[in-house]
Amino acid sequence: MAVRIQSEPLDPGAELTGFASGRRDLGAVVTFTGVVRDNDAGDLQRLEIEHYPAMTILAIEAMVTEATARWTLGDALVIHRHGPLAPGDQIMMVATAARHRADAFQAAEFLMDYLKSRAPFWKKEVTRDGASWVAARDEDEDALSRW
Amino acid sequence: MAVRIQSEPLDPGAELTGFASGRRDLGAVVTFTGVVRDNDAGDLQRLEIEHYPAMTILAIEAMVTEATARWTLGDALVIHRHGPLAPGDQIMMVATAARHRADAFQAAEFLMDYLKSRAPFWKKEVTRDGASWVAARDEDEDALSRW
């Protein structure tokens, strides 16, 4: 199990290659990669991600611990970037490995839902016209109720 | 959208790197990788995967078409190996890309459930003691009822 917060670029392909490699007991590996989407006007210059360093890893480790209590996981990985990102950049990724696919899928979805609304990150969109903070979405908060 | 059937080794990391790359409109990429698990006795020598070449790609393309009708996907990829595989080898992978994570996750799970029970592959386990065909699992068949 590993949690990393970094400003450096994220290489999901390389992370997947290294994740749970050499394990002969885990039949299922799921990854989720979050990518910076351009805005509807197509003029997003960058996304700036702020976080709460003293809390971030603690909060995500608690989510991973909860996921391993709920599902039978062989390994889990969460990487989240902060700082400035461009459209098309990878913001974050989650990887889960389990004997069976249902555990790997559900744990990855659980971690994503909690990361969206309970990990201390905030996103600011910068365009030619200025900067604005991304508002939390009701549907992201609602997604937590299924767990 | 792409479907590939191959006997060559599969490199999920490299596939993820190339998948939906350069897209600025897709915020969510999900991958599933299936790995050959050793058996409970720990003596699996190899898994032999047979398939029905004339049908395999047709069947999987129909699943991908169905997935793109049900969810808003920007891209999808299915790769499945056949021939002999060793424990720890990657058998197959699915990748989905969408604006939002719910579509990417659900489409990937849908494709996995259908690949398990509706794509014409058969697995034979070879151990020191002989060879036996892997039986279909009731829970894999039952998983289709949720879609």
Place this chain on the structure above:
Amino acid sequence: MKVDLVYFAWVRERIGLPRETVETDAATIAELISELRAREDRYDLALSDLGAIRAAADQQLVEFDHPLPGVREVALFPPMTGG
């Protein structure tokens, strides 16, 4: 009419060959299977339990009551185990 038959996994192993062409007047795949079972023990052994068999007609999964006329290739195999 002539129909190409293809077999996979343990159906193929029990019948002892991967494909063959047969001459048949069967109206459905179920009737074709009955004809095959009457031919030799190895067919009977392979195809006796229809609950353990699946069929495809021209590369499409079908039920056993699927009409045979017009079908060029019938595949018989155990439940699939992909993924």
Place this chain on the structure above:
Amino acid sequence: MKVDLVYFAWVRERIGLPRETVETDAATIAELISELRAREDRYDLALSDLGAIRAAADQQLVEFDHPLPGVREVALFPPMTGG
């Protein structure tokens, strides 16, 4: 007692600084927020809508009625948008 306060995102921008240490006798985080709002308009602007604010006490998410005594660091910020 002394409490370290840290602010993030638009709460930080409206208050105009990322962290400070305050002297307070507030019993809860809600009382602390009331004291802050009474200090200056920029605090009032940042913290007037509690529905738009979340709080953490010593790096744990808490409700506004969380007791303040014993807490060393209080964080105030908008709803999180990770992932």
